[in-house]
Amino acid sequence: xxDPLLASRALAAFYGDFQALFGIDAELHAGERIAIIGANGxxxxxxxxxxxxxxxxxxxxxxxxxxxxDGRDAPDIARLGIAxxxxxxxxxxxxxxxxxxxxxxxxGRRGPWTLARVYELFPxxxxxxxxxxxxxxxxxxxxxxxxxxxxANPRVLMxxxxxxxxxxxxxxxxxxxxxxxxxxxxxxxxxxxxxELARSSTDxxxxxxxxxxxxxxxxxxxxxxxxxHAYFGV
Amino acid sequence: xxxxxxxxxxxxxxxxxxxxAMGLAVIYGVMRLINIAHGDFVVLGAYLILxxxxxxxxxxxxxxxxxxxxxxxxxxxxxxxxxxxxLGGDLLAPLVVTYGLSVIIENALQQGYSADSRSLxxxxxxxxxxxxxxxxxxVVPLIVFGVAxxxxxxxxxxxxxxxxxxxxxxxxDDRATARxxxxxxxxxxxxxxxxxxxxxxxxxxxxxxKYTFTPTLGPSFLLYAFEAIVIGGMGSFWGTFAGxxxxxxxxxxxxxxxxxxxxxxxxxxxxxxLIARPQGLFPKVVA
Numbered sequence: 001x002x003d004p005l006l007a008s009r010a011l012a013a014f015y016g017d018f019q020a021l022f023g024i025d026a027e028l029h030a031g032e033r034i035a036i037i038g039a040n041g042x043x044x045x046x047x048x049x050x051x052x053x054x055x056x057x058x059x060x061x062x063x064x065x066x067x068x069x070d071g072r073d074a075p076d077i078a079r080l081g082i083a084x085x086x087x088x089x090x091x092x093x094x095x096x097x098x099x100x101x102x103x104x105x106x107x108g109r110r111g112p113w114t115l116a117r118v119y120e121l122f123p124x125x126x127x128x129x130x131x132x133x134x135x136x137x138x139x140x141x142x143x144x145x146x147x148x149x150x151x152a153n154p155r156v157l158m159x160x161x162x163x164x165x166x167x168x169x170x171x172x173x174x175x176x177x178x179x180x181x182x183x184x185x186x187x188x189x190x191x192x193x194x195x196e197l198a199r200s201s202t203d204x205x206x207x208x209x210x211x212x213x214x215x216x217x218x219x220x221x222x223x224x225x226x227x228x229h230a231y232f233g234v
Numbered sequence: 235x236x237x238x239x240x241x242x243x244x245x246x247x248x249x250x251x252x253x254x255a256m257g258l259a260v261i262y263g264v265m266r267l268i269n270i271a272h273g274d275f276v277v278l279g280a281y282l283i284l285x286x287x288x289x290x291x292x293x294x295x296x297x298x299x300x301x302x303x304x305x306x307x308x309x310x311x312x313x314x315x316x317x318x319x320x321l322g323g324d325l326l327a328p329l330v331v332t333y334g335l336s337v338i339i340e341n342a343l344q345q346g347y348s349a350d351s352r353s354l355x356x357x358x359x360x361x362x363x364x365x366x367x368x369x370x371x372x373v374v375p376l377i378v379f380g381v382a383x384x385x386x387x388x389x390x391x392x393x394x395x396x397x398x399x400x401x402x403x404x405x406x407d408d409r410a411t412a413r414x415x416x417x418x419x420x421x422x423x424x425x426x427x428x429x430x431x432x433x434x435x436x437x438x439x440x441x442x443x444k445y446t447f448t449p450t451l452g453p454s455f456l457l458y459a460f461e462a463i464v465i466g467g468m469g470s471f472w473g474t475f476a477g478x479x480x481x482x483x484x485x486x487x488x489x490x491x492x493x494x495x496x497x498x499x500x501x502x503x504x505x506x507x508l509i510a511r512p513q514g515l516f517p518k519v520v521a
Contacts, residue, residue: 086414093407095403106415106417
């Protein structure tokens with residue numbers, strides 16, 4: 001197997017004295033989609049934030065495209081092509097929808113994703129492009145947050161809990177966009193509470209428990225029993 | 235003196251206060267940093283303009299053009315070297331650091347220029363006036379007002395119509411998320427400080443033409459700037475401009491009633507707004 005595009009080795013992360021991750025080894029290959037599942041507080045969001053450079057207190061290695069990036073600052077990592085759709089969307093409230101999307105271009109990367117392509121993927125955003133971001137519905141806000149990340153033309157798109165608080169039909173509509181995103185060569189990491197959704201929409205799945213990887217398997221091969229064992233240790 | 239005349243003079247005085255206030259508003263708007271030394275930078279700018287004008291035999295306005303550039307560079311350097319380190323923690327650190335700067339600037343000016351009062355001479359235009367209907371208004375106050383209007387319009391355009399302005403607003407909303415987008419926040423803060431001090435240098439030259447100044451005047455200019463921003467309501471430069479005009483009119487009416495009441499009347503109007511409408515008269519509405 002070729003070298004992974006993005007990998008963590010013995011990654012640990014801290015909030016002050018509190019340790020949130022304990023030696024995470026995980027990898028993402030080019031073109032792959034992986035899911036990270038696990039209970040609340042298992043360290044899934046911390047893992048994505050560490051990869052994005054948003055958490056400074058960490059040990060271990062993060063390797064992207066053959067180079068160490070664990071010492072790099074968040075804006076530099078964004079410019080290298082790792083984009084995070086943060087938990088809770090985090091749109092900029094005083095910007096319009098279109099301005100929020102254009103914020104993605106501060107990564108300074110060229111590629112297939114333009115305003116027109118994002119509007120093609122999420123037509124609802126085109127109608128609301130001049131509205132302030134808080135005027136969007138929850139699902140539309142999530143689409144805007146994903147669109148904003150895509151405008152960075154990332155090589156790796158990381159989505160943190162994109163289904164949280166959204167109606168199932170909206171969640172399906174958002175997940176339906178994943179194949180189109182992969183088709184442009186973007187590798188994807190999703191953090192997802194819905195285990196079935198995570199399994200059906202990805203190639204591989206990691207389960208985190210108390211800041212450790214308790215399961216790593218091919219999504220197609222993993223069984224419910226494997227997952228409940230990994231979640232609950234029974 | 236007619237009341238119409240008093241109000242018009244007040245509006246024009248508001249132009250100068252607007253120049254004081256907008257530099258402060260840029261830094262507060264982007265970094266949420268209150269620059270206690272802001273008024274001292276107004277005074278420092280006036281002394282630098284005086285020195286440049288005397289050394290290079292230039293008019294104060296030509297010297298101001300040089301100091302605007304110098305101040306922009308100083309703002310960037312100050313932000314990167316000192317203020318960056320004070321940001322991100324609690325609110326007290328930037329207050330203490332900029333208060334320290336205020337003390338340093340004031341004392342350095344006393345040391346370098348003495349406590350004697352100085353002024354900027356512009357060769358007669360100071361006293362020129364034009365007739366607008368029944369009243370006469372000074373040419374210089376008209377120029378100040380026009381410059382302040384242009385600065386407010388320019389800042390509104392910069393913040394709302396340019397890519398840099400979009401990054402300013404986004405970073406002001408949510409710095410951590412802006413960093414995730416690739417925004418280099420500290421460099422951006424440097425640009426905001428540069429813009430703030432460039433505007434401040436414009437305030438310096440007009441302050442120096444209007445008043446005789448001493449090294450200790452800074453805190454009162456800071457206070458006028460603050461009052462203008464609070465009266466106008468945070469969030470837009472037009473609001474700040476309007477706040478400055480209201481403050482100017484209040485002071486001029488106070489002076490007309492009794493020479494001892496001018497500045498006090500401004501403070502009273504500020505307090506009245508703070509009590510009746512703490513969000514200011516023209517706050518930015520976020521849907």
